[in-house]
Amino acid sequence: MSDRTAPVLRGPASVVETACPLDCPDACSLAVTVQHGKIVKIDGGHANPVTDGYICAKVRKFGERVYGPDRLLYPAVRDGRKGDGKFKRVTWEEALELVATKFEAAKAKHGGESILPYSYGGSNGLLTQDNLDAQLWRRFGTSRLARTVCAAPTGAANMALYGKMSSVTYQDYPEAKLIILWGVNPSASGIHLVPFVKEAQKRGAKLVVVDPRSTQLAHSADIHLPVHIGADVVVALALHRYLFANGYADQAFLAAHTHNVDILRERAEPWTIDEAARVARIDPHALGQVAELYATSSPALIRCGWGLERNRNGGNAAMAILSLPAVGGKFGVRGGGYSMSNSASWNLQRPWIGTDEPQTREINMNHLGRALTEYDNPPVDVLFVYNCNPAATVPDQKRIIKGLERNDLFTVVFEQVMTDTALYADVILPATTFLEGYDVAKAYGPIHLELGRPVIDAVGEARTNADVFGELCTRLGLLKDDEPAGELDLMIAMLEQLPGTIGDDLRRGAPATPEFGGAPIQFVDVFPKTPDRKIEFCPAALDASTPLGLYRYQPDPETDRYPLALISPASERTISSTLGELPRPDAKLSMNAADAEARGLADGDLVRVFNDLGEVHTTLAVTPAVRPGVVSLPKGLWRRSTRNNTCGTALVPDTLSDLGGGACFNDARVQVASLATA
Ligand code: SF4
Numbered sequence: 001m002s003d004r005t006a007p008v009l010r011g012p013a014s015v016v017e018t019a020c021p022l023d024c025p026d027a028c029s030l031a032v033t034v035q036h037g038k039i040v041k042i043d044g045g046h047a048n049p050v051t052d053g054y055i056c057a058k059v060r061k062f063g064e065r066v067y068g069p070d071r072l073l074y075p076a077v078r079d080g081r082k083g084d085g086k087f088k089r090v091t092w093e094e095a096l097e098l099v100a101t102k103f104e105a106a107k108a109k110h111g112g113e114s115i116l117p118y119s120y121g122g123s124n125g126l127l128t129q130d131n132l133d134a135q136l137w138r139r140f141g142t143s144r145l146a147r148t149v150c151a152a153p154t155g156a157a158n159m160a161l162y163g164k165m166s167s168v169t170y171q172d173y174p175e176a177k178l179i180i181l182w183g184v185n186p187s188a189s190g191i192h193l194v195p196f197v198k199e200a201q202k203r204g205a206k207l208v209v210v211d212p213r214s215t216q217l218a219h220s221a222d223i224h225l226p227v228h229i230g231a232d233v234v235v236a237l238a239l240h241r242y243l244f245a246n247g248y249a250d251q252a253f254l255a256a257h258t259h260n261v262d263i264l265r266e267r268a269e270p271w272t273i274d275e276a277a278r279v280a281r282i283d284p285h286a287l288g289q290v291a292e293l294y295a296t297s298s299p300a301l302i303r304c305g306w307g308l309e310r311n312r313n314g315g316n317a318a319m320a321i322l323s324l325p326a327v328g329g330k331f332g333v334r335g336g337g338y339s340m341s342n343s344a345s346w347n348l349q350r351p352w353i354g355t356d357e358p359q360t361r362e363i364n365m366n367h368l369g370r371a372l373t374e375y376d377n378p379p380v381d382v383l384f385v386y387n388c389n390p391a392a393t394v395p396d397q398k399r400i401i402k403g404l405e406r407n408d409l410f411t412v413v414f415e416q417v418m419t420d421t422a423l424y425a426d427v428i429l430p431a432t433t434f435l436e437g438y439d440v441a442k443a444y445g446p447i448h449l450e451l452g453r454p455v456i457d458a459v460g461e462a463r464t465n466a467d468v469f470g471e472l473c474t475r476l477g478l479l480k481d482d483e484p485a486g487e488l489d490l491m492i493a494m495l496e497q498l499p500g501t502i503g504d505d506l507r508r509g510a511p512a513t514p515e516f517g518g519a520p521i522q523f524v525d526v527f528p529k530t531p532d533r534k535i536e537f538c539p540a541a542l543d544a545s546t547p548l549g550l551y552r553y554q555p556d557p558e559t560d561r562y563p564l565a566l567i568s569p570a571s572e573r574t575i576s577s578t579l580g581e582l583p584r585p586d587a588k589l590s591m592n593a594a595d596a597e598a599r600g601l602a603d604g605d606l607v608r609v610f611n612d613l614g615e616v617h618t619t620l621a622v623t624p625a626v627r628p629g630v631v632s633l634p635k636g637l638w639r640r641s642t643r644n645n646t647c648g649t650a651l652v653p654d655t656l657s658d659l660g661g662g663a664c665f666n667d668a669r670v671q672v673a674s675l676a677t678a
Contacts, residue, residue: 013033013034013035013040014033014034014035015031015032015033015034016031016032016033016034016453016455017029017030017031017032017045017047017509018030018032018045018434018435018451018452018453018455019045019047019048019439019441019450019451019452020055020059020434020441020452021123021124021125021128021434021439021440021441021442021452022059022121022122022123022124022434022575022578023120023121023122023123023124023575023576023578024056024124024189024190024575025189025190025193025341025342025443025444025445025446026050026051026190026191026192026443026445026446027048027124027441027442027443027444027446027448027449027450028044028045028048028050028051028055028059028192029044029045029046029047029048029051029450029511030042030043030044030045030051030055030059031043031044031045031046032435032455034455034456037456037457038067038456039063039066039067039435039455039456040063041063042055042059042060042061042062042063042435043055043060047450047509047510047511048443048446048448048450048511050170050171050192050443050445050446050448051192052192052195056191056572057572058572058573058574058575058579059575061579061582062433062435062579064579064582065416065417065433065578065579065581065582066433066435066436066456066459067459068417068581068582070417070418070581071416071417071430071459071460072415072416072417072418072422072428072430072431072460072462073430073459073460073461073462074089074090074430074460074461075089075090075091075092075094075095075096075427075428075429075430075461076088076089076090076095076427076428077090077094077095077098077426077427077428078425078426078427082404082405082406082407082411082424082426083401083404083405083423083424084423085418085423087425087428092461092463095427095428095429096429096468096471096472096475097475098427099384099412099427099429099472100472100475100476102382102410102412103115103140103382103472103476104476106381106382106410107140107141109381110378110379110381111141111378112140112141112142112143112360113141113142113143113360113361113378114143114378114379114380114381114382115137115140115142115143115380115381115382115383115384116142116143116145116363116371116380116382116383116384117133117136117137117142117143117144117145117384117386118145118365118368118383118384118385118386118388118390119133119145119147119385119386119387119388120147120149120150120365120387120388120393120576121150121387121388121576122386122387122388122389122416122576122578123387123434123439123465124441124442124444125434125439125440125441125442125452126348126439126440126442126449126494127437127438127439127440127464127465127466127487127490127491127494128387128434128437128439128464128465128466129387129465130350130353131350131353131465131466131469131490132465132466132469132470132473132484132485132490133386133465133469134350134353135353135354135469135473135478135479136469136472136473136476136478138353138354138357139354139357139473139476139478140476140478141357141358141360142360143360143361143362143363143380144359144360144361144362144363145362145363145365146362146363146364146365146661147365148364148365148366148656148660148661148662148663149365149366149393149394149662149663150306150576150662150663151306151309151341151662152309152657152659152660152661152662152663153309153314153315153317153318153657153658153659153660153662154304154306154308154309154314154315154318154340154341154660155341155660156315156318156542156659156660156662157315157316157318157319157322157659157660158318158322158340158341160319160536160539160542160659161319161322161323161326161528161535161536161537162322162528162529162530162535163528163529163530164344164529165522165526165527165528165529166342166344166345166447166514166516166520166522166526167337167338167339167340167341167342167522168301168335168336168337168338168339168519168520168522169339169342169445169446169447169518169519169520170192170193170196170445170446171196171446171518171519172301172334172335172519172521173193173196173197173199173200173301173335173339174196174199174200174203174205174335175200175299175333175334175335175336176200176205176299176300176301176335176336177204177205177206177297177298177299177300177335178205178206178207178208178293178294178297178299178300178301179197179200179205179206179207179208179301179303180208180209180210180290180294180300180301180302180303181197181207181208181209181210181211181217181221181303181305182210182232182302182303182304182305182308182321183210183211183232183304183305183306183307183308183309183317184211184303184304184305184306184307185211185213185215185217185305185307185569185570186217187215187216187217187572188215188569188570188571188572189570189575190445192445192446193303193445194217197217198220200335201220206222206223206293206297207220207221207222208221208222208223208224208225208290208293209221209223209224209225210224210225210227210232210235210308211224211225211226211227211307212226212227212228212229212565212567212626212627212630213226213567213569213590213625213626213627213630213632214226214624214625214626215625223286223289223290223293224286225280225282225286225287225290226281226282226627227280227281227282228279228280228281228282228556228565228627228629228630229311229556229565229567229630229666229667230311230312230313230554230556230565230666230667231276231279231280231281231313231553231556232280232308232313232317232320232321233313233316233317233319233320233551233552233553234271234275234276234279234280234553235276235280235282235287236317236320236321236323236324237267237268237271237276237320237551237553238268238271238272238273238275238276238277238287238291239290239291239294239324240264240265240268240271240320240323240324240327241268241269241271241272241273242273242288242291242292242295243291243294243295243324243327243328244265244268244327246295248295248296248328249265249327249328249329250326250327250328250329252329253326253329253331254326254327257326257523257528257533257534257535258326258534258535258536258537259534259535259536259537259538260536260537260538261327261537263537263538263543263550263551264323264327264537264538264551267549267550267551267552268320268551273287273288273291279553281627281629294324294328295328298329298330298333298336299330299333299334299335299336299337300325300328300330300336301330301335301336301337301338301339302321302322302324302325302337302338302339303338303339303340304318304321304322304338304339304340305340307567307569307666308321309657309662310567310657310662310663310664310665310666310667311657311664311665311666311667312547312554312557312655312657312658312664312667313553313554313657313658314657314658314659314660314662314664315546315657315658315659315660315662316546316550316551316552316553316658316659318659319550319551319659320551321338322338322340323535323537324338325337325338325522326535326537331522331523332521332522332523332524333521334519334521336521336522337521337522337523338522341444341445342443342444342445342446342447343442343444345447345514346442346449346514347499347514348497348498349497350494350497351497363375364656364661365390365394366394366395366654366656366661366662366663367654368390368394368400368403369394369395369396369397369398369399369400369402369403369654370399370654371403372399372400372402372403372404372406372409373399373402373403373406380403380409381408381409381410382409382410382411382412383404383409383410383411383412384411384412384414385411385412385413385414385415385421385425386413386414386415386431386465387465388421388576388577389415389419389420389421389422389577389580389638390421391404391419391420391421391423391424391639392419392420392421392577392580392636392637392638392639392647392649393576393577393636393647393649394649394663395649395652395653395654395663395664395665396613396649396650396652396653396654397614397646397647397649397650397652398613398614398650399654401424404421404424405424410426410427411424411425411426411427412425412426412427412428412429413425413427413428413429414428414429414431414465414468415428415429415430415431416430416431416432416433416462417581418581419577419581419638420638420639420647429463429468430460430461430462430463431462431463431464431465431468432458432459432462432463432464433459433462434452435454435455435456436454436455436456436457436458436459436462436464437452437454437458437464437466437487438451438452438453438454438464438487438488438491439451439452440452440494440506446518447513447514447518447519447520448511448512448513448518449498449502449506449511449512450506450511450512451506451507451509464487466484466486466487466490466491467486467487470484470485470486470487470489470490471485471486473485495507498512499515500515502514538550538551542659546658546659547658548658554658557667557669559669561611561671562611562612562669562670562671563629563669563671564591564595564629564630564631564669564670564671564672565629565630565631565666565667565668565669565670566609566630566631566632566633566648566651566652566666566668566669566670567626567630567631567632567633567665567666568632568633568634568635568637568648568649568652568665568666569632569634569635570634570635570636571634571635571636573634573636574634574635574636575636576635576636577635577636577637577638578636579636580636580637580638580641581638581640584641586618586619586641586642586643587618587619587633587634587637587641587642588618588619588620588621588633589607589609589616589618589619589620589621589631589632589633589672590621590623590625590626590631590632590633591620591621591622591623591626591631591632591672592622592623592624592626592627592628592629592630593622593623593624594628595628595629595631595672596620596622599672599673599674600674601620601622601672601673601674602620602622603620603621603622604619604620604621605619605620605674605675605676606618606619606620606643606674606675606676607619607620607672607673607674607675608672608673608674608675609631609633609648609651609670609671609672610651610670610671610672610673611651611668611669611670611671613650613651613652613653614646614650614651615644615646615650615651616633616642616644616646616647616648616650616651617642617643617644617646617675618633618642618643620672631670631672633648643675648668649665651668651670652664652665652667652668653667653668655667
């Protein structure tokens with residue numbers, strides 16, 4: 001039996017359809033087998049054709065999180081030292097009353113801004129973030145969080161150039177004659193893109209991969225450019241220069257649809273193929289081939305990923321890459337243009353959040369350690385963490401832990417499992433997983449929304465985000481009588497607000513697409529959402545606020561002491577840090593043979609990876625999969641994943657990218673040595 005509308009099933013095995021709202025571009029349809037009220041299997045569904053009946057191994061194992069030993073089952077309060085992980089069970093009434101009382105006390109002492117809400121993409125569902133939570137924070141006047149740990153530089157560039165125009169979706173990749181995968185590895189994250197790339201290759205498309213690692217797709221590519229960390233911007237500028245210098249720039253398009261192309265051309269001028277190749281440490285001949293291929297192919301498609309943004313030049317890299325289709329005249333054909341996050345494709349109204357509350361202090365989430373240990377005007381007295389695990393995932397781990405250990409900080413963690421952050425909580429509130437509540441999953445690779453629904457009862461006493469934030473709003477007197485106050489009310493209100501037939505589609509269980517359909521052609525079906533629908537290559541305010549100006553390169557921060565660039569790419573095992581609690585072998589540091597030999601290291605050695613910020617002890621994997629000068633630890637590690645209870649984020653500075661205030665994970669510069677000789 002397949003069912004989208006029946007209540008939670010408690011009888012013999014049945015298959016329930018729902019959708020995955022986790023932080024992944026694909027938002028898969030799911031078919032979950034439930035037997036006697038328990039999940040026994042999670043598989044791909046067919047409601048959304050992009051899912052096509054298969055899903056990643058991560059979510060196939062999600063039942064291990066739902067029923068695992070780390071699952072938080074009851075509200076609890078701290079019963080030991082911070083970080084010890086000792087808690088005493090309390091009732092929801094006691095826990096919420098304590099939280100509300102602490103909120104009131106903090107506001108009375110240092111003002112609402114002394115409360116810091118802290119969240120990210122543990123769920124991307126429309127109900128589980130930026131909803132009743134946003135209403136609570138705004139109406140209570142807390143500090144606001146700049147949610148910039150990921151996608152901030154690319155998002156800022158896309159906004160500046162195109163007003164976040166919708167981009168080419170997976171279904172149209174097979175139309176392309178050239179695909180450039182730039183800073184993205186769909187084999188690990190957003191896996192449903194891979195078959196479309198392969199289909200394009202089967203039809204004769206050329207594939208270029210720009211990545212410091214030899215990923216699976218890099219192996220099958222016609223050209224692989226293993227660009228050194230932070231140098232993507234100069235590679236893209238060299239392509240611009242090639243287009244301008246060799247008569248390939250589409251002057252008619254530029255005149256009709258853009259502003260300030262002269263500034264871009266001028267700033268690309270120093271970046272000859274040879275000079276860019278020298279800085280990026282790649283073969284100039286290969287870069288020249290890519291330039292000619294891009295200039296002469298149509299439809300030509302660039303997939304702009306997130307790997308390229310995680311450094312000091314990330315915003316400028318995204319600006320230069322996203323400008324290429326405009327200069328090269330690649331828009332206006334199916335399969336041509338650029339492809340990136342489509343999360344802004346929906347014009348969603350959430351009137352219940354409100355917009356007229358006073359602006360309060362904004363804290364960049366990458367500065368959590370500073371906020372907890374240094375900010376004093378006002379200090380952070382209360383930290384409320386949900387949908388994320390900053391003790392493991394945010395730069396400068398040591399300083400964050402120091403902040404979390406403060407005895408005068410009251411920390412609330414609203415979570416599904418006992419994360420590294422939850423160990424430091426004063427109050428724990430158990431949260432439902434997406435399999436225990438309603439949500440609307442939003443795809444940002446393909447463009448669709450899909451209804452997620454509970455397939456089992458809440459485990460233990462876990463509650464949904466909407467119910468808990470609604471309850472806190474009510475306790476603090478922040479809601480009007482007619483406003484939604486819980487999950488079902490909110491769901492109904494949201495479905496009613498969605499434009500066109502979207503709400504009806506979702507109620508029927510069908511994936512919904514925007515009015516322009518699920519596969520737009522750029523500059524035919526969708527246009528820049530800028531005031532005059534033109535591309536602004538160099539917005540003056542942005543140019544002035546960027547350290548060296550737009551389309552500029554800040555050199556590598558490496559020093560003699562720390563010559564290796566540490567990267568932390570997405571892996572096949574976690575979605576950011578979600579599922580990082582599941583048992584698995586220690587994380588390995590990947591290193592090229594040349595770098596290992598230079599340090600007298602061999603595969604399987606225990607090593608220390610270190611810099612002035614911290615030190616990680618782990619096992620070495622010697623592999624050609626990373627280029628010389630670069631070492632790699634998987635993204636999303638928990639403290640338990642390494643030998644010394646420390647994540648790669650302990651080695652990451654909390655410096656910010658040139659645009660958007662993004663995290664500079666890949667600007668960690670480290671040295672590696674044998675633990676045996678330490
Ligand atoms: S994480 Fe991504 S690939 Fe995996 S089930 Fe969810 S949407 Fe699909």
